[in-house]
Amino acid sequence: MSYMSGFGNEFASEALPGALPEGRNSPQRCPYGLYAEQLSGSAFTAPAPANRRSWLYRIRPSVLHARRFARTNLPLWATAPARGREAATIGPLRWDPTPLPREPLTFIEGVRTMTCCGDADARIGMSACVYLATADMDDDYFYDADGELLILPQQGVLRFDTEFGRIDVAPGEICVIPRGVKFRARLASGAARGYLCENYGAPFALPYRGAIGANGLANPRDFLTPVAAYEDVERPGRLTVKWGGRFHSCEIEWSPLDVVAWHGNYAPYKYDLRRFSPMGALLYDHPDPSIFCVLTSPSAQAGVGEVDFVIFPERWQIAEDTFRPPWFHVNVMSEFMGLILGAYDAKPRGFAPGGMSLHNAMLPHGPDAEAFAAASSAELRPSKLEDTLAFMFETRLPQHPTDFALALETLQRDYAECWTGLRKRFQATQ
Numbered sequence: 001m002s003y004m005s006g007f008g009n010e011f012a013s014e015a016l017p018g019a020l021p022e023g024r025n026s027p028q029r030c031p032y033g034l035y036a037e038q039l040s041g042s043a044f045t046a047p048a049p050a051n052r053r054s055w056l057y058r059i060r061p062s063v064l065h066a067r068r069f070a071r072t073n074l075p076l077w078a079t080a081p082a083r084g085r086e087a088a089t090i091g092p093l094r095w096d097p098t099p100l101p102r103e104p105l106t107f108i109e110g111v112r113t114m115t116c117c118g119d120a121d122a123r124i125g126m127s128a129c130v131y132l133a134t135a136d137m138d139d140d141y142f143y144d145a146d147g148e149l150l151i152l153p154q155q156g157v158l159r160f161d162t163e164f165g166r167i168d169v170a171p172g173e174i175c176v177i178p179r180g181v182k183f184r185a186r187l188a189s190g191a192a193r194g195y196l197c198e199n200y201g202a203p204f205a206l207p208y209r210g211a212i213g214a215n216g217l218a219n220p221r222d223f224l225t226p227v228a229a230y231e232d233v234e235r236p237g238r239l240t241v242k243w244g245g246r247f248h249s250c251e252i253e254w255s256p257l258d259v260v261a262w263h264g265n266y267a268p269y270k271y272d273l274r275r276f277s278p279m280g281a282l283l284y285d286h287p288d289p290s291i292f293c294v295l296t297s298p299s300a301q302a303g304v305g306e307v308d309f310v311i312f313p314e315r316w317q318i319a320e321d322t323f324r325p326p327w328f329h330v331n332v333m334s335e336f337m338g339l340i341l342g343a344y345d346a347k348p349r350g351f352a353p354g355g356m357s358l359h360n361a362m363l364p365h366g367p368d369a370e371a372f373a374a375a376s377s378a379e380l381r382p383s384k385l386e387d388t389l390a391f392m393f394e395t396r397l398p399q400h401p402t403d404f405a406l407a408l409e410t411l412q413r414d415y416a417e418c419w420t421g422l423r424k425r426f427q428a429t430q
């Protein structure tokens, strides 16, 4: 496996020597009889930092892969503004891990939307999903025109063969596949389960670090983009496109992963979350979780993320006279959380790896009674939070749980009871 390092670089890669035209994007005749095709991820006129496009040199132009469409159904992958029937409660929601099914399900068939917000057609908002995969996509290809896909394996290694090359992604790593990029997913180590954020808005970018400086958090060199790899395969297959919240498929006679060379700054990538360099409080207090932002999809409002992808990784805790886990809070943003491994400090029990929670906009939450009791009396030596990796999709929009999510047997009907033990402790005299 080979990758090129860097975030949003102007990459260039060719699987055959000389396949990449030199000095121009669209020569009169491309090397090897390839077709030149531009894939844009931003408006042509977007300001430089947000301008993304790549040039692909391929065996057949995409229009031969995707033109005679027929509707197909993947009813559990929902798209905003879908709203389920009115939620039984708006209040905190939590789910146990979704069991893996016995029947064969490909990565795409196994996407189940838990929440969505905004409006995909307006390029606003996102959906938070789980995926369950027990079968390979064989001669079966997909692209998402509605959004960019951020994929977080929780169990099992996924192998993505994309137009830009091959990416293997294991639990603890993430993979981002931009809007419009064709791929196929296969299982590299048995059945797979994980989380997926479908970002309808601007492509994910690294957050500005501000006073942190030029280094730290997710460092650009740790992002890996695959080198060009192509298939010259002529076998019947199928390409499915998610477009406008609906699924459309085409019969094809060949693999659409036929890009022999490409260059540009719009390409899939992976990142190992263990490379994240966390910053934190050196003396006292629990900082806002924005310090743990890995990627942000900027909204039109300065400084406000359409979606922030945040992690809670292993780290040292050293703050003095401080309640170290998250505080109680009521946030304007809405928070979808999942756990890749271990336990989360605010919820020592009940939030299992593979599980999920939703704490919606302006709805109160915080450490459960058990976490509160333990952290209020803990001896405050420097201690390392180990064996833990939680994440959050935080969005400026309220998230609407889907009917599927609300009907799941794994929905914890008694979740709100985890705070019942927080008794009144007030005494008017000290």
Ligand SMILES: O=C(O)Cc1cc(O)ccc1O
Residues within 6 Å of the ligand: 287, 288, 289, 325, 326, 327, 329, 331, 335, 346, 359, 365, 366, 392
């Ligand atoms: O609710 C949560 O557990 C996520 C979270 C963590 C934190 O450290 C501060 C705020 C916050 O919403």
Ligand SMILES: [Fe+2]
Residues within 6 Å of the ligand: 329, 331, 335, 359, 365
């Ligand atoms: Fe929170």
